[in-house]
Amino acid sequence: MPDYAVRVELRGYPSAEEYQALHALMARKGFAQTIAGVDIQGNQKRFNLPHAVYYGSSSADCVTVRDSVLKSVKSEVQNDVIVFAVQAQTWSIGT
Secondary structure (H helix, E strand, O other): OOEEEEEEEEOOOOOHHHHHHHHHHHHHOOOEOEEEEEOOOOOEEEEEOOOOEEEEEOOOOHHHHHHHHHHHHHHHOOOOEEEEEEEEOOOOOOO
């Protein structure tokens, strides 16, 4: 099953409550705000992703993932939103 990174931008001046609703929505869809990886010393750890970036797996294609997130965010969080989805085959993160 492919992995996806999804960035959701709530336009305007979203409240903390709107972001909490977004985080809960994305968690229900199987997308997390953290990712498991290996640090520079070779230790397994969880990394926090940048703000409003989520990572998860889906059997759907990239356009379907984007459209599903977009529709859900517009109906449950706010209407003025941008969703960017990318299918990830490899990745690297550093802190």
